[in-house]
Amino acid sequence: MKKAVYCYARVSSRGQAKDGYGMSRQQEMLRDYVAAYDDSQHNRGYELGNISWLYAEGVSAYSGKNIEDGSVLKTFIDDVLQKKITNSVLVIENLDRFSRAAPNRAAGLFLSLINAGCDIHEVETEMIHHQYSDLNIISGGLQRAHNESKRKARLSIKNWDERIKNTIDGTSVLTHRVPSWIEVKNNKYVLKKGESEKYNLIFKMYADGFGPAAIRDELKKRGMQINEREPTINHLMKIIKDQRLIGRFNSTGRKILDGMSIYPVVVEPELFEAVNDLRKQRNPLGKINVKANNLFAGLCICMNCGRYVQVNSVDKKGDTYFRCGGSLVKIDKCKERGFKYKIVENALLEHLRNFDFSMLRSDDNDIQVKINYLSMELVSNEKYSNEILADLEKEDIPDPNDRRILKNIQRRISEIRNEITILKQSNIGYETFNDLKDSYTDDLLDPKNTKLRLDFNVKVKRVIKNIKMKRYDNTIMLVVSYVGVNEKQAMVINSKTGEVVFMAVQNDDLKSIEYLINND
Template sequence: MNQKAYSYIRYSSPQQAKGDSFRRQFAQTQKFCEENGYELDTDLNVYKELGKSAFKGEQENLKRFIEDCESGKVEKGSLLIVENLDRLSRATINKAMRQFLHLLDFVNIYTLQDKKYYSSNNEIDNDSQVLDIITSLLIMSRAHEESATKRKRLSDTWEEKRQKIKDKKFATSYPHWLILSDDWESFTLKEDAVRAIKKIYDLCINGKGYNQILRFLNDKIDQYPTPSNRSKSGLWVRSTVQLLLSDRRLIGEMQMYTGAYKERKPYGKVIIDYYPVIIDKKTFLKAQSAMQSRNIGKGKTGKYRFSNIFRGFLLCSICGNSMEYVDKGNTKKRSQKYLTCTSAKRGGECSHSRHYRYEELELLLLHLVTENGFIPKPAEPSNLHLQLQNLKEKQAIASKKLNALLEQDFTAPAIMRKVEELNNEVSHYDSEVKAIDKKLNSQVIDYKYDQLVYDLITEPNEEIKFNNRVNFNSNFSSKVKNAYVQNDLNCLLVEFVMDNDEKHRIILDQKYNFGGCSLSDGDSVYKRLNGEPFIYHGTLRDGYFWQNLERYISWHFEIKEKTFETEQKNEIEVNLKQVMSKLSQFIMKWDRSEPFLDMFDIIMKTGQLIKQSEVKNNI
């Protein structure tokens, strides 16, 4: 049986992946094994570090190979094949040598480039082994010095560029809306690009989302051409708009970076006024604030159409799937817009197949929101809003720096001092953010029901209404943990759990004409959606309907928890169904006494049956 060999391949930059580095190293390994009778392992696979630096110690798979040696997965005496010793490490000589000798405790090492064989086997000529060890020391020492020198040169080059930054611009990297002068000393603006960027910010601040901005730009593509011809369609794309709306180069800032791709990290401080200012700081902050307030969940929206404001939080109480919006058009009597369980609609296992009329339920949600003050009336961005946005940005930057430092060596005094400094800075921003939040909350004006109905339903401008509905859904969704439509009642009940763990309810009668909601103080309030109010001897008596709706809900859950004889339980359930039927009739035709008398009689009988069961349960 041939001796096992393992391959370790490393190259340090992602750019080398575009070349021949991996193929070359692996082909040489295969050739060596075939010519020398080794079996190249395929069970544990090739140990490789693609785009990883041995100087920085980023070799997770080499560490894994050493662990496999220690655990016995890699058989002792096997051969590790590398292109050169500098593939194993470019660390300081003492670290690299310790790792090299530790590997030799388990495996032999062969280097393809200089055809050297390293082993801790005592049978090998001692003088030759000593010479090989000295050679390996020289190779590792040279590898570390080369990396350190290269790193220093790069750092010096960066620092030299930073020192001359005001006199000479970087020729290799600058934004697409600028043109660099031939002497590299200044930028000029591309008028078409700047006009498009300013329009994007204007649209964003005025409530337009990414899709609306894209439609606007692409409808006027001659006036607002795309920033480059890389787009195959020749149109604006979402990612470009997103990047522009968060690009701080537009406010003149320039941040230098080291590394590439995932390893890219800021280098030095932000350089202010390096680029020409296209967007002033106040406008930039307004755009950030506008984007944060428009966090739209997944799902489809038509042009200026956001039909379902329950999207993203209303669920089926049986299967937990979302309640889907269905629009079957309008009839002469009423519109046919419904909510129904997604799973049941698609023929899934869920038995919750009922359809709930949408428009009345939407009105009751607005009733719940306005009665509890869940959503404040939108206000124009003030100086306080801009201060808050600015502080949050500074807070995020400080937190990012702090997290990066926390991964470093805490024993270094300089790092400890910087950690303490940044920790104090983050705490300072936290307290300032809370103070401004408190001021803003004190200025909040709660929506009134009629105002919210107008903004979300009757607003004549479809584009404005679309934005209002999007913002409402985003805002309210963030305050709700979950909301479930209960399925086994003869009326409509939606139960909410808010982000502060408060529980709320919406109740609608069987015919969707009358309902109400709970309040934070434990009370409740009703709302008539259709029909004339019930007035008896000059006194408004609609509260009577609400009392009986609440009584029905209470009894419904009470009989679920108690034990009844089958016949008695059936009778109670029939009575409750009749109560809701009579109540719905009486809500719209309260001038007729028959439904009222029938309902009153059934309520009395049902109450007696439930009391009788209580007596039996107690006995």
């Protein structure tokens, strides 16, 4: 009688799975065993037939993942118990391949398989485990496999602890696998020459409202490459999220190491957090149009649907038009009509030139109180962080709990710095308003003055949060919201002449203004 053979080969690390050595070695060993099997030496009453392979690549047996529901081995065991697979045997290199988890967990599955009539052939010892086998041998083998994994885990942790200590002491590096902007010299992480300028340019441009395409083009113009090649838009977006630029280690293995500060800081944490806060916004400030055909790019929002209003159509006379982005799509289409861009631009510029910003009530005092409170919390956390670092340096093998606390404190320090940056940006003061007013010149009206208009767009975003727009029959309503200010500025302009017919500070709903428009 021949029995179907199921050979189970497992490697626990991704590296072993990738290079194929561990897996191919097992395959060769199991294949040779099946080919050479002689039942006269075991008296099991069967021969071994064709092989079916069960592969588990990059799956840990110590954690028990290889015998969890859905794993290839657990699925095989379930199929045997449910009699979907019959007249079969399982062939493994040794008991370590089956499981390194706690014996009481692994033994139950092992025994259920052999009690269902599926013999387990252990190639390394040339033992065949079946329902009449000595249970002491089986449990002893599973216990040995578990103990060996525990020993290796302890050695690995001790090794990592020693490497962490040396990294903190500055006598060695944690790993030689480093980001492209860093190199290892004399057992220390060193920033490569010229790398800081590249990455700070990326972050500063993004903070000023430039999109990844404009940043890519500027890098190309300056001859700056990232990792010896021209960056793509996707690459730039990954760079913006890469916490290694603020010195943090990225660990996919030991969670306790993830986020530890070990690298040289390339981008200041305040700038990094501010940029990523912009990136995460559901409705970001928008990207500066490198053609500069819209002085208020990224600020204009449709009052009807909440999507961005853009300059995206030109008539036969060459006049550009504002259109809601939602009016250009087929699904959930916005019904707002377009209107001439130049009329709105002229009205807003005239408003910014002549408006007395002191009429607006700012929350400067409240903001400063919050900044002061956060600053005190920052000092306290930084002091605590330094104390823990000092304690870690004194220990031969640092306490994992101390490292966990240190990581949490460093995360909170980063959060506080980000909050302070955001508050400072909102606490702009009237000097910023005046700087915007002073930057106005008649040359701004010429779309060909690209650089001048781009610079103005950056400045206006420091003052104006957004401009909501709505078209009526003969009028256009604009509601301007300012950074760090409660009130909103409501303007109503004639849609044909651009004349401002109504203006007021509006801090509640806009029903009264809409009533005036509809009954004009």
